[in-house]
Amino acid sequence: MTDIDRPTPSDRRTRQRPSKSGKMALGPLPELVGYNLRKAQVAVFQSFQNAVSPHDMTPGQFGVLIMIKENEGLSQSDLGSAVGIDRSTMVAVIDRLESRGLVIRAPSPNDRRSYALRLSPEGEKLLDELIPRIQAHDKAMVKDLSAEEQAQLIDFLRRISRAG
Amino acid sequence: MTDIDRPTPSDRRTRQRPSKSGKMALGPLPELVGYNLRKAQVAVFQSFQNAVSPHDMTPGQFGVLIMIKENEGLSQSDLGSAVGIDRSTMVAVIDRLESRGLVIRAPSPNDRRSYALRLSPEGEKLLDELIPRIQAHDKAMVKDLSAEEQAQLIDFLRRISRAG
DNA sequence: TATTGTTATACTCTATAACTATA
């Protein structure tokens, strides 16, 4: 799991996704929750890219930034286990965010082996701008669902995650 | 998107995924449909691995096999656009399935540029075995939802995909 | 000219193993 960035295969801002599976036979796939889950997620992730454009941000990166903002001073390892990725993988993730000037690797006051991660002022600023846009985008994704249905959907999804 | 195989980062059959995000503050994430969608999908994909074990099959590969079974003789390009990936990417996907003896690149009768893909007898056999297991696994994932809720969930997800 | 499969190239995600500096 965990793909910090999953839906960003290419950065060359050139998304095409016609999926002409129109005349294709799909067998048992359409009846599988997993199949529909994946398709919905793909749709959401793709439009996410547009929603945050031109900021080149992925859902995974956004999640990491939120996590750092909400838990200032946490270590890379702690962040990794929270997000579900190995600490060795987290290195490059933070490398990118740091090189973009969004995250700071501050020295940890108590443990000289680890960093205390925090957002830079630019990171804070970006997040302040992105949060409302991403929330709006999220609402737009479920605009065809009534308020009650949206709540049900989230409830269903959480129950699935818990069941895991 | 498309990730044919997304949730299979490592093949070293050693999945750990505690996600001790227990005491972590998550800010606005839990309210986002996209966030819950991703978490649910991760849960499903991971247990999928167990469900098909020891067959080393990913949801994406399973989808490709189904597509070939249901549309015998289709070309790599057609398969690629159906699944949503580039034909250059499809090469390696089919390479793997072919090297595992599951898929055959038969010459296309009409077009000498392309292949007519089809399942090998082993591919057919594997699919016959996997389909019921995967269907059972899928049902198990939503065992906490009533039949009506399951139907609603799939309906919601399809509406989101359409909205894209 | 356009299309199919392919290869070369380039990112990203992800993991394991091993190393360094610290605890």
Added chain:
DNA sequence: TATAGTTATAGAGTATAACAATA
């Protein structure tokens, strides 16, 4: 001894560009 960050290595997903064979 154990842990945090790192690097080396490896494998998969994904794309674009360009090329040969074929349409």
